[in-house]
Amino acid sequence: MTTSAGPAGFWSYTHRDDEIEEGRIRRLAQKIANEFEGITADEFDVFIDKKDIRWGDEWRSRIDSALSGSTFFIPIITPRFLKSEECRREILTFVGHAKSLGLEELLLPILYFDVPQLRDSDPSDEVVALVAERQYVDWTKLRLENEDSPDYRKEVNRLAARLVEIIEKTAEVEPPPVTLPDNADADDEPGMLELMADAEMALPGWASVMDNFNEELREIGERVAKANEEMAASDARGGGFAGRLRITQQLSNDLKGPVDRMSQLGNEYSAAVVAVDPGVLGIIRMVEEEGVTDENAEQVRSFFEVVREAGAQNRSMVDSLQEFADSLHGPANLSKSMRPVIKKMRASLQHFMDGKAVWDEWDRRISEVSERLDLS
Structure with a gap:
């Protein structure tokens, strides 16, 4: 697969937001690209339509080839963006690769509609936290301006100039050493096997979180079943x-405790997966670049298998949670007292969906590297 080596930006947004804005989001992308070219005399290749096969091909090619200091990911942040599993998956995938290479500045979020969670000091949503820690561009007032107004054009110029500045700044960036959480006792420059061992040790912790989450889910199921029995008895008495x-209403009160604990577990899970993501991707890239020897081939295969098995368990659990969430439509419509509880449960599920996106990317990269190095 061939890919352009020039500056490029992958535009991530929901089509409904662009429809609401009558195409202004797509036009903004092209205006920034045109301004960049005017400043530098270099074309800025902007990928807008994810339905175009070229978007997907270039996306995979660039992130798999260790990105470059001129490949940007520009998410258009709106409340609808944060509800889109596809958009969330894209930003998590890009951030993992960018952090593994020390190129976090290549994530350039544009806040288009106000998102109150960004003002939280410690947002529980992992995607919101990733956006908050970046120097996002606030476009919430500019979107109300005429596209040909001086203020609008000045900000387009400012944003294009920022892209140029980042490219110049990251031109000589060296990839950081691959690190994982809780490896303080490792040597200053751990080798491939030490890094794989650190990653392998992190996996059981996530399994424990999933077990605890399932325990809360079981308790919720029991309380719902009990409420259904009580309703049947009440109906029989003419209640x-x-x-x-x-x-x-009593069920809503009874569920608050386990749902709060479920939410906390979801936060812990997604935060841990996102934190270790750059390290695992770095290990996979290290295996790809350094190759395997007769001495470490079996260890590499074992590490890949551990990651894949853990990912399979994650996907199985997410599928079960999704079925459970789908079954909540009825209770949500019974009483308004149930709506906040069910909304929080669905938010907890999103944390595990985010984790699934990370696991899926690991599995994809492992499959490609294993085939290339004949590790099957």
């Missing part, structure tokens, strides 16, 4: 809708 309402 009517008032009886059902009382039981539903």
